[in-house]
Amino acid sequence: MNRSLSAGFKVVKVFDLIDTMRMRGIKVPIVLMTYFNPVLQAGVDRFCRELSEAGGDGMLVVDLPPEESSELDKAVSSNGLDVIRLVAPSTTDDRLDFLLSKSAGFVYVVSAAGTTGAKDKLPKSAERLLARVVSRSDVPALLGFGVSEPAHVRKALSMGASGVVEGSKLISIYAESLDDRTEALRRIEQHAAAMKSACMNARAR
Amino acid sequence: MSSRGYFGRFGGFYVPEILVTALNELEAGYERLRKDEEFKAQLNALLSTYAGRPTPLYECHRLTDVGGGARIFLKREDLAHTGSHKINNALGQALLAKHMGKGRVIAETGAGQHGVAAATACALLDLDCEVYMGEVDVHRQRLNCFRMELLGAKVNVVKSGSRTLKDAINEAMRDYASTSDHTHYLIGSVVGPHPYPVIVRDFQAVIGREAREQILAATGRLPDALVACVGGGSNSIGLFHPFVDDESVAMYGIEAGGNGIGSGKHSASVVAGTEGVLHGSRTLVLQDLDGQIAETHSVAAGLDYPAVGPEHAHLGKSGRVKYFAVTDAEALSAFRLLSETEGIIPALESAHALHFALALAKELGENRTVVINLSGRGDKDVAQVAEMEGVR
Numbered sequence: 001m002n003r004s005l006s007a008g009f010k011v012v013k014v015f016d017l018i019d020t021m022r023m024r025g026i027k028v029p030i031v032l033m034t035y036f037n038p039v040l041q042a043g044v045d046r047f048c049r050e051l052s053e054a055g056g057d058g059m060l061v062v063d064l065p066p067e068e069s070s071e072l073d074k075a076v077s078s079n080g081l082d083v084i085r086l087v088a089p090s091t092t093d094d095r096l097d098f099l100l101s102k103s104a105g106f107v108y109v110v111s112a113a114g115t116t117g118a119k120d121k122l123p124k125s126a127e128r129l130l131a132r133v134v135s136r137s138d139v140p141a142l143l144g145f146g147v148s149e150p151a152h153v154r155k156a157l158s159m160g161a162s163g164v165v166e167g168s169k170l171i172s173i174y175a176e177s178l179d180d181r182t183e184a185l186r187r188i189e190q191h192a193a194a195m196k197s198a199c200m201n202a203r204a205r
Numbered sequence: 206m207s208s209r210g211y212f213g214r215f216g217g218f219y220v221p222e223i224l225v226t227a228l229n230e231l232e233a234g235y236e237r238l239r240k241d242e243e244f245k246a247q248l249n250a251l252l253s254t255y256a257g258r259p260t261p262l263y264e265c266h267r268l269t270d271v272g273g274g275a276r277i278f279l280k281r282e283d284l285a286h287t288g289s290h291k292i293n294n295a296l297g298q299a300l301l302a303k304h305m306g307k308g309r310v311i312a313e314t315g316a317g318q319h320g321v322a323a324a325t326a327c328a329l330l331d332l333d334c335e336v337y338m339g340e341v342d343v344h345r346q347r348l349n350c351f352r353m354e355l356l357g358a359k360v361n362v363v364k365s366g367s368r369t370l371k372d373a374i375n376e377a378m379r380d381y382a383s384t385s386d387h388t389h390y391l392i393g394s395v396v397g398p399h400p401y402p403v404i405v406r407d408f409q410a411v412i413g414r415e416a417r418e419q420i421l422a423a424t425g426r427l428p429d430a431l432v433a434c435v436g437g438g439s440n441s442i443g444l445f446h447p448f449v450d451d452e453s454v455a456m457y458g459i460e461a462g463g464n465g466i467g468s469g470k471h472s473a474s475v476v477a478g479t480e481g482v483l484h485g486s487r488t489l490v491l492q493d494l495d496g497q498i499a500e501t502h503s504v505a506a507g508l509d510y511p512a513v514g515p516e517h518a519h520l521g522k523s524g525r526v527k528y529f530a531v532t533d534a535e536a537l538s539a540f541r542l543l544s545e546t547e548g549i550i551p552a553l554e555s556a557h558a559l560h561f562a563l564a565l566a567k568e569l570g571e572n573r574t575v576v577i578n579l580s581g582r583g584d585k586d587v588a589q590v591a592e593m594e595g596v597r
Contacts, residue, residue, distance in 0.1 A: 013493050037482045041496035063219045063482070067209075090385070092227040099222070110223055111591055114384075 003175075011038045015054040022055035026111060031084055031105070032057040033167075039072070048075040058082035058105045068104045073102075084108055087133060089125035100137040109133055111145040122152055127159045134160040150198035161190035166195060210399020212519035215489075220398045220480045224378070227385030233398040236300040239407065251296050252275045255329065256286045258293075259409065262419035262576070263370060264292050264363055267546040272566035275429065276571035279418045279549070280438060282580045289552065289581030290412060290440045291393060293320035297408035299326035302389035309333040309388040313377040315342055315370030315436075316506035316554075317349025318581060321392070323357035326391075334358040337377045338371040345506055349585060367500055370510050394437025397515030398485030402514050408550030409443025416576055417447050430455040433578035434554045435528065436472065436508035438517040439579035445526060457565065458517060459505030459557045462530030469504040474513040475521040475528040481512075486517040504533035504551035504589075507581070531557040539563065540583060540590065552581030553590075 006015065032051060032098055039061065058081050060151045069083065076083050082105030083137060087096055089112060102108060111126035126143060133141045143156040144165030154166050170188055177184035209232075210216045220228065239245040240472040252258040260283065265277045279547075282290040301312050310332045314320030320336040327334035334355055340362050343350055350360050366372035374397075380388040381581075395402045420428050431448060433441035435458040448454045463471030469478065474489045481490035483498060491499040503509040520526040536553055539560035544550045551559060555578070562577045569575065 005497060033498075035482070037490075037492070037496040039496075040482060041481075041492070041494060056466060062221050063485070065218060065220065065222060068217050068219055086222040088221075088223040088226075092226060095225070142338055 011042060012050075014191075015050045015056075017152045018051070018054040018056050021164050029057040030055065031060055032056060033060045033062065033081075036061050036072075045075040045078075046073050048079040050079055050203075051158070052081055056081065058084055059082035060086070060108060060121055062086065075099070080108065087129065091129075093132070096132060096136065098137060099131070103137065103139045106140040106162065107133060107137070108143050109141050109161065111143055111147070122146065122155050128157070129203045130156075130160045138192040149195050153195055153198040153200050159201065163199060208294075210403065210486075212402075212516040214522060215461070215480075215487050215518040215522075216399060216402060216515035217487050218399045219487065220485050220487070221382065222529035223382045224385070227381065228398060228548060230398065231305075231404075235301060235355065235400055235404055235516055237264075238301060238304055239470075243298065248297055248300055248366075250292065251300070251329075252411065256292045256296060257284060258282050259419070260412075261416040262416055262423065264423065265547050268543065268563070269566070271542065271546055272563045273506060275566040275575045276424070277562060278420065278421075278423070278428070278567055278574060278576045279449075279579040280412060280576060282412060282578060283549070283551065283555070283582035287318070287322045287325050289318045289322070289407060290318045290443060290578075291581075292325065292362075293411055293443070294393065294405050294408040295319065295322035295326040295391065296329075296441060298389065298391045298404065299323070299330050299332060302391070303330050305389065306388040307332075307387055307395045308333070309384065311335050311337065311377050311380050311384075311388055312391040312393060312395065313373040314349075315339070315352070317342070317346040318507060318552075318585070320358070320360070321349055321352050321356070323391050323393070324353040326592070327358065328356045335361055335379070335380075337361045337363050338372040339363045339367070339373050341368040342370065342373070342506060343469070345447060345584065346590060348588070366505065370506075371498065372483075376485070393441050394439040395485065395516060396437040396484055396488075396510075396512065399583075402486065402516055405439050406442045406446055406514075406516065409439050410446045412440065412443035412578065413445060413447035414576075416444060420576060426574075427451055428576045429453070429569055429573040430457060430461060430565060430575045431578070432457045432558045432565065434459045434461075434505075434508060434558040434580060435475065435513060436461065436503075436505075436510050436515060436554065437512075438514040440578050441597070442516055443516060444576070444578045445520070449520075449525065456520075456525065457558075457561060458521070458526050459526045459561045459596050460513075460528055460555060461501075461505060461508035461532045462532040462535070463502040465532055466530055471530060472501040472503045472509050472511065473510065473528075473530040474518055476530045478512070481528060481576050483512045486511050486515045488517040489521070492535040504536060504593075505557065505586075507552070507554040508557065522596065528552065529561055531560045535560045537590065537593075544583075549579070550583035550587065552583050553586045555580045556583075558566070
């Protein structure tokens with residue numbers, strides 16, 4: 001985050017980026033993952049309106065549990081966006097029902113305790129949580145945290161996930177080729193293609 | 206489910222889902238134990254036989270003469286074990302951890318005072334202790350690092366971000382997210398998500414309860430004003446809380462003005478901050494228009510934090526407590542003055558409150574009383590001040 005900020009990134013630039021992606025014909029759903037404070041500073045309703053106008057589809061605010069998100073929920077629904085909720089291995093059954101009842105678009109299933117980052121293999125807690133989610137709700141379950149290899153994708157889908165969320169690995173690939181953007185983008189494309197094809201193949205089965 | 210832990214519109218529970226269950230359990234555990242007679246008796250025994258409570262309320266005759274007005278009293282938290290008020294909360298939370306069956310405690314520290322208090326409480330109660338401390342602060346406060354290690358704690362040096370207290374809190378929260386089943390996060394100030402601002406306030410309110418009794422015994426009436434420094438705000442909320450309903454008692458929270466508010470190099474979140482969310486609560490934050498957190502500065506490491514406890518944000522907005530900023534230079538002059546007139550070397554943090562209180566005492570005039578919370582002793586700052594003044 002410090003690297004992007006010192007390179008001059010501003011929150012508003014993300015709307016321009018989405019706008020550009022849409023103009024270039026990219027049609028996949030786009031969800032912004034953020035902390036709440038930048039949204040609050042921009043103005044919750046204004047942020048949602050600009051995201052919607054730029055062509056975004058939803059928001060995932062990592063530090064905003066539903067108990068605190070009434071203001072965001074209102075702005076999101078009046079702007080036709082989805083709020084993505086997270087569930088974690090430590091989430092109790094009652095709370096899981098509550099979170100799933102508030103979910104739209106997809107639900108982000110946190111594979112293990114801890115923060116994002118590339119790891120060797122998927123933890124046991126992921127399998128148990130996915131089973132609990134899938135048995136309760138039809139909202140697509142996407143597994144994240146520690147997902148960084150095609151093998152993880154195959155495993156996640158075999159456990160009932162509808163897809164995966166990946167972040168840290170992409171950033172680390174980019175960080176390895178900071179002086180050569182073309183090379184960085186080429187490697188990211190290669191990695192994304194491998195992950196996507198693992199996902200497609202697993203689904204086709 | 207409705208939101209909890211609000212003071213007016215500040216506070217709340219702005220945390221990732223991964224922390225929710227742990228914080229709910231902490232809230233339930235605390236609600237149970239705070240009414241538990243055995244728990245209360247254990248804590249009170251530790252506070253009196255181990256931490257040295259009650260701390261004295263001392264009338265500064267010479268300082269009063271210098272001020273030339275109201276009688277000045279110091280609540281001597283500097284005389285508590287480990288040298289500051291931080292021990293009150295550290296003992297309370299470590300005992301809470303013990304009763305909740307957590308064998309491991311983590312803490313963050315800026316100046317090192319809270320880290321030392323946490324390490325001390327954990328040594329006493331036989332708990333494993335790890336303290337997160339920014340690399341910059343480790344260099345500023347080498348001796349406190351060594352103290353923590355002597356006390357059996359492990360110091361984890363934080364090298365992310367600005368490598369100070371804010372980043373130490375981030376790392377401690379990360380640790381807690383993956384270890385909360387066996388670990389208690391012992392937050393050192395009235396910051397963070399609910400229930401921390403309430404827990405820390407309750408454990409620090411012993412300061413105000415004692416001060417209230419002591420000033421009544423000494424003068425037969427309530428004080429006219431209370432003055433305390435505010436970083437995150439635990440010593441000040443501890444003094445203020447038992448007086449909040451006493452309308453005749455004016456309260457002043459003194460923030461770190463650094464090089465002056467206009468310079469942008471300060472840590473005065475109530476005086477100059479805007480509403481935002483940091484470290485789990487909605488409060489007043491030093492930040493830019495994009496919500497990126499500002500770099501802060503204070504000569505006192507314990508005040509060097511870009512936000513403030515949510516209850517202070519509320520007390521400030523409601524007007525019950527008035528907040529002012531005192532600069533580094535002003536605090537340093539009060540640091541010297543108290544040393545010379547009363548033979549007490551104050552913590553640089555507390556020196557901010559002293560400077561403001563002197564002017565206030567003069568303004569109030571004779572036959573009035575001011576109570577200042579002397580939150581910590583200045584031994585930890587002697588080397589820093591000597592270096593600043595070119596002493597070798």
